Amino acid sequence: MRVTKYSANGNDFVIFHTFVKKDRSLLAKKLCHRQNGIGADGLIVLLPKSKNEIGGDKSKIDFEWQFYNSDGSEANMCGNGSRACAHYAYVNELAQNVMKFLTGAGIIGAVVDGDMVLSELTPPKIIDKEILENGKSWWLLDTGVPHLVYFTKDITKFDIAEARELRDKYNANVNIAFIEGKNLRVRTYERGVEDETLACGTGMAACFYRAYSEKVVGNDIEVYPTSGETLYLGVNDRTITFRGRVRSIFSAEIDSL
Numbered sequence: 001m002r003v004t005k006y007s008a009n010g011n012d013f014v015i016f017h018t019f020v021k022k023d024r025s026l027l028a029k030k031l032c033h034r035q036n037g038i039g040a041d042g043l044i045v046l047l048p049k050s051k052n053e054i055g056g057d058k059s060k061i062d063f064e065w066q067f068y069n070s071d072g073s074e075a076n077m078c079g080n081g082s083r084a085c086a087h088y089a090y091v092n093e094l095a096q097n098v099m100k101f102l103t104g105a106g107i108i109g110a111v112v113d114g115d116m117v118l119s120e121l122t123p124p125k126i127i128d129k130e131i132l133e134n135g136k137s138w139w140l141l142d143t144g145v146p147h148l149v150y151f152t153k154d155i156t157k158f159d160i161a162e163a164r165e166l167r168d169k170y171n172a173n174v175n176i177a178f179i180e181g182k183n184l185r186v187r188t189y190e191r192g193v194e195d196e197t198l199a200c201g202t203g204m205a206a207c208f209y210r211a212y213s214e215k216v217v218g219n220d221i222e223v224y225p226t227s228g229e230t231l232y233l234g235v236n237d238r239t240i241t242f243r244g245r246v247r248s249i250f251s252a253e254i255d256s257l
């Protein structure tokens with residue numbers, strides 16, 4: 001089986017494509033394992049439309065995907081993964097450079113331009129704006145997957161134990177964000193990785209959307225994740241747009257695990 005390893009601003013993924021849809025949570029755990037596997041935050045499986053697929057929603061999409069976190073849990077959406085997956089689909093001739101694909105959160109649009117990829121996320125939902133935990137004001141939003149967002153005065157202090165508790169209590173990813181001029185710096189504890197990752201796309205989108213909703217930032221801003229690799233976020237008339245570089249690290253034939 002041929003797999004490709006991608007990094008999207010430090011959030012890394014193993015990607016392959018197949019026509020066979022089945023549960024791959026065990027494979028995800030094996031491939032994503034940092035010591036005994038390839039090592040990644042997630043596994044992405046592209047399921048191209050089979051030749052004779054007609055009609056329904058599928059007629060509007062180039063492929064569908066399965067996304068698994070490194071612990072084998074399946075998630076509806078992954079912002080950085082959607083950009084890596086779009087680049088993979090384009091270079092493997094599974095889609096043109098402008099594409100649409102089906103995720104657990106709905107249809108995602110993507111545009112590939114060299115190593116820069118823009119994803120249109122699913123329309124954000126504000127679930128709760130009044131969560132008080134440990135004297136801090138959190139919002140709970142859904143940007144394809146659930147995210148808690150808190151604005152901190154000191155981005156160097158991310159209480160991982162607190163993040164773990166809140167992740168369990170709300171079954172959500174946990175983000176702290178720092179307003180840096182007209183831009184944001186974001187750190188994310190990721191559900192299903194169960195640690196801070198170097199970047200989390202839907203997390204950055206959730207932090208952007210809270211700041212934009214509270215008018216502390218404008219449209220089209222820069223967001224700096226833990227990796228320091230800049231992402232560009234904005235809103236269009238439909239949803240949140242999310243743009244940044246992706247890198248194909250290597251491809252390899254592996255024994256079918």
Ligand SMILES: N[C@H](CCC[C@H](N)C(=O)O)C(=O)O
Pocket residue numbers: 011041069074075077078079080081145146173190191192193199200201202203
């Ligand atoms: N860990 C997330 C899925 C991956 C999200 C993240 N990698 C992104 O770029 O959006 C969850 O289980 O809700």
